[in-house]
Amino acid sequence: MKTGLTHSVEIIKAFGQDNRTGYNMVPATRLAQLGDMHSLVDIDIKGYDYPWPLEKWRDLTEDPTCVIVLAVLQVEPVGVCVWQKRPAVKEAEILRLTTKPAYKGRGIGSFLLRTVESEARENGLQEMIVIVPELKCFPGHPDDVSQWLLKRGYRAVKPILTNHFYMYGSKCDGFKFASSLIGEKDA
Numbered sequence: 001m002k003t004g005l006t007h008s009v010e011i012i013k014a015f016g017q018d019n020r021t022g023y024n025m026v027p028a029t030r031l032a033q034l035g036d037m038h039s040l041v042d043i044d045i046k047g048y049d050y051p052w053p054l055e056k057w058r059d060l061t062e063d064p065t066c067v068i069v070l071a072v073l074q075v076e077p078v079g080v081c082v083w084q085k086r087p088a089v090k091e092a093e094i095l096r097l098t099t100k101p102a103y104k105g106r107g108i109g110s111f112l113l114r115t116v117e118s119e120a121r122e123n124g125l126q127e128m129i130v131i132v133p134e135l136k137c138f139p140g141h142p143d144d145v146s147q148w149l150l151k152r153g154y155r156a157v158k159p160i161l162t163n164h165f166y167m168y169g170s171k172c173d174g175f176k177f178a179s180s181l182i183g184e185k186d187a
Contacts, residue, residue: 027108029115032068032080034061039077040068047080047098050167060095069116071099071108078103081112083120083128091127092120092181113152121181128181130154133165134173146175154179 032040037057044051060066060082071079079099083092094116099108117128130149137146146156154177164174 027071027073027078027111029069029071029112032061032070036068036070036077037061039070040080043077043080043098043100044096046100048096052096066095067116067119069112069119071112073103073108079108079112081116083116085120085123085125087123087125090125091129092116092123092125094128094130097130109148110152117179117181126180126182127178128154129157129176129178131161131164131174131176133167134160134175135167137175146177149177152179 037054040057041051041054044057060068063084065085067083067085069081069083070077071081080096081094082096083094085092094113097109097112099106099112120128130145132145132149136143138144139147150156157176157178161174161176163171165172
């Protein structure tokens with residue numbers, strides 16, 4: 001897991017500088033801790049229409065198969081990725097990936113994705129999956145997640161997961177996206 005600031009020229013170019021401070025806006029990633037609970041809930045509420053309750057976040061911090069990674073700019077947590085290891089089937093699943101709205105479109109989500117893919121690969125896992133609600137798979141819509149995943153090398157996998165999610169008072173289908181972790185896309 002990457003723990004310090006990454007000083008790669010490519011990353012600095014991708015994230016640029018803060019116009020107010022002049023500091024490079026290079027994210028660092030670190031594992032979330034119990035003391036980060038407020039930040040996790042804050043990012044989740046701001047990043048999702050259907051945030052997880054505090055109890056779920058507490059349960060995840062105690063689940064040995066789950067890894068919660070924070071993206072931090074300087075000292076501010078600005079993004080989160082929750083992924084679960086499934087070594088029996090050599091895969092990992094991203095359960096949550098978002099950034100605060102003010103940081104969307106700056107590459108932080110992609111940075112988190114590459115970081116957790118690398119960590120999953122180091123854990124001997126061969127595939128990363130993401131299951132996305134049908135409501136978030138509308139190409140051209142600002143909330144579309146499918147095109148974002150496709151641009152990052154994920155592919156849609158059949159079958160459609162019928163009634164996989166419960167959102168906005170009703171059941172909705174889910175679409176599974178997968179990406180191979182074998183010998184490619186190292187962060």
